[in-house]
Amino acid sequence: MREIVLDTETTGFDPEQGDRIVEIGAVELWNHVATGRHYHQYINPERSMPQEAFEVHGLGDDFLRDKPVFAQIADDFLAFVGDAPLIIHNASFDMKFLNAELRWAKRPLLAIDRAVDTVGMARKKFPGSPASLDALCRRFAIDNSARTLHGALLDSEILAEVYLELIGGKQPDFGLSQAQGATAGGDDADWRPGRRPEPLPPRLSDSEKAAHAAFVDRLGANALWSRV
Template sequence: MKEVILDTETTGLSFKDGHRIVEIGCIELDDLIPTQNKFHCYLNPERKVSEKALEVHGYTDEFLSTQKKFAEVVDEFLNFIENKRLVIHNAEFDLGHLNNELVLLGKKKLIIENTIDTLAIARDKFPGSPISLDALCKRYRVDNSKRRHHTALIDCDLLAKVYINLLDQKEPTLDFKNQDNEKIIINPKNINQYYKKVIKPTEEDFKLHKEYLKRSLKKNFFN
C-alpha cells in the first residue's frame, strides 16, 4: 500500500474554537521511498490567524486572504490520498482539523484507523524522552536547518526521513576514508560507483598480491 506523509498548518490550536486550516502538504511514499507525487496548497481560512500560530508558520492574514478556500481544493486533496495510508505526526491534531473542514462541506470524515501516528510510535520507542519532530530529527541526525518556520512540505520531508528511522528501515551504509582522509559514506546498493575512489592499490600492492596468489595456488594444487 502506498502511504502519504501529511501535515497541516492552522490558524490556531483547536478547531472547536473555530480555527481553520491554512496549509496542507502531502508527500507520497511507495515502499517507504518518496515518489514525485506531492500535494500542496495554501488556504484562505476566512478568519484571522492567532498570534501564536503566526509565530509558528508566519502566514499573515493578507497573504492567506488571496488563497483558495478548502472547498475549492477538497476533491483534488481527497483524490490524492484515496486508498493510501496516512502518516502523520500527532494525527489527532491534523485529522481533527481536516475532519472539521470536511464536515463543514458535508463530506465524510477521514478514519483514524487508516492512519499511522509517528508521535505514538516515538512515544512507545522512547518513553520519557522528547518526541517532537525537531527532537526526533536531532536523535536521527536529520538536517532540519531549513525549518525556521513550520511549513507543511518541509515538515513532510523531515517526517518522511524520521518515519523510516522509526521503523528501523534505514539502509545500512559503509564508512570509508579516501587517501586524503576524507570520510566517504557509501550505500551498498551503489558501491560500484564509489570503489575506485576508495581503493587505489599501488604497484607494490599488486606485486605482493601476485606473490600471495602463486603461493596459495601452489599449496592448494598439491594438497
C-alpha cells in the same frame, strides 16, 4: 504499498472554537521510498490569523486572502491521499482538523484508523525521550536547519525521513517481502526458497581459468587450493 506523510498548519488548536486549516503538505511513499509526488496547498481560513499563529507559521492575512477556501480544494486533496495510510506526527490533532473541514465542506470523512501516529511510534521505541519532530531529527541526524518556521510541506518531508528511521530505514525488509510475494503468486506465507531449475552458466573465461591455475601452481604444494 502506498503511504502518505501529511502535515497541516492551523490558526489555533480547536476547530470547534473557530480555528481553521491554513496549509496542507503531503508527500507520497511507495514501499517506504519517496516517489517525488507531493501535495501542497495554502488555504484561506475565512478568519483573521492570530498573532501567535502568524509568529509560528509566518502566514498572514494578506498572504492568505486570495487563496482558495477548503471546500474548493477538498476534492483534489481527497484524490491525492486516496485510501492510503496517513503518516502524521501527533495524528489526532491533524485528523481532528481535517475531518472538521471535510464535514463543513460536506465531503467524506477520513477514517481515524487510517492514521499512523509517529509520536506514538517514537514514544514506544524510545520511552521517556522527547518525541517532538525536532528531537527526532537530532536523534536520527536529519538536517532540519531549514525549519525556521513551521511549514506543512517541509515538515511532511522531514517527517517522511523520521518515519523511515522509526521503522528501521528506507527499506526495512530489504524489499524481500515484495520479491517473495511475486515469486509465490502473492502469498508470502507459502513462499520457500528453492533450487534453480537451470544452473547459472560459469562467468569465468578460459583465459581467466588458466591464469588462476598458473597462480595456484606458483604457491606450491602446501597451498590450500592445491589440497582441495
